[in-house]
Amino acid sequence: MPLSRFYILYRSSLLVLDFISSDNLPISSLSTTLLQTVFRMQSQAKGAIDPSTFLNALSVHMTKNSNTDFNINEQQDAAEILETILQEFCSNSVLSEEFLRIRSLNSITCDSCCESSVTEEKHVILQVPAADNIQGSIIDLLKSEAMSGENRYFCSVCDSYQNASIDHCLKASSHYLFIQIKRFVAIDGVAGKDHRKILCNTNLTIPIQVDDDVTIPREYKLIASINHSGSLTNGHYWAIVKSGDFWLRCNDKAVVLAKQEELNDSFGYILVFERI
Numbered sequence: 001m002p003l004s005r006f007y008i009l010y011r012s013s014l015l016v017l018d019f020i021s022s023d024n025l026p027i028s029s030l031s032t033t034l035l036q037t038v039f040r041m042q043s044q045a046k047g048a049i050d051p052s053t054f055l056n057a058l059s060v061h062m063t064k065n066s067n068t069d070f071n072i073n074e075q076q077d078a079a080e081i082l083e084t085i086l087q088e089f090c091s092n093s094v095l096s097e098e099f100l101r102i103r104s105l106n107s108i109t110c111d112s113c114c115e116s117s118v119t120e121e122k123h124v125i126l127q128v129p130a131a132d133n134i135q136g137s138i139i140d141l142l143k144s145e146a147m148s149g150e151n152r153y154f155c156s157v158c159d160s161y162q163n164a165s166i167d168h169c170l171k172a173s174s175h176y177l178f179i180q181i182k183r184f185v186a187i188d189g190v191a192g193k194d195h196r197k198i199l200c201n202t203n204l205t206i207p208i209q210v211d212d213d214v215t216i217p218r219e220y221k222l223i224a225s226i227n228h229s230g231s232l233t234n235g236h237y238w239a240i241v242k243s244g245d246f247w248l249r250c251n252d253k254a255v256v257l258a259k260q261e262e263l264n265d266s267f268g269y270i271l272v273f274e275r276i
């Protein structure tokens, strides 16, 4: 596990710890060992921290959750591990939900009878399509989609397959916003990675629907980017993290100053924003 992944969780971990303490709920060994690791990072002025206690707890947790042996030394998806950790925080603390979860509504409307069916989803990581920039990804995510042809919708009112449209909106914003860029493509039926260069806007506007007709903008600032180089089956992770007025590149044991331009490349995979 690269050290950089701990940096990414540093701020939210401390916040969540406050909530866990105030909630007075029992916490799991995954949360406990992660927070202990963060505290050791905080108290040690220099050098790397041995994360093995947390990694062992993570390995046990992931194996239990997926019913398959989780090997920490194999290539793993950072988004999957991050989601597990964030979900764990949310299950340990009601208050951390407000800081970490975003809610979305998907509304399917039948073209024939105009009846709508609405489902709500909660996310700790918002998955967005790859676009030229992150604001564009949010716009694409919220675009209305048509359901037709093989994709027609079974309308229970019409009792038959009908053309329909799906509309998406975001209903509640979180303090921290974790965005995963879907860099997965199928080329001639083979799964591959989308290496396009994506402009990582340091400021992001998220439209939040507060009423049927009212949408308000929520402003976020970028605080970290988890990057990945390589293919879907192998590669390397590192992170660029905001620290005061500077950006730091956290790459295994090396933590050095980084240029903001490094954010705008073909490696950005998970972006972390904080509400302004």
Ligand SMILES: [Zn+2]
Residues within 6 Å of the ligand: 110, 111, 112, 113, 114, 115, 155, 156, 157, 158, 159, 162
């Ligand atoms: Zn219908």
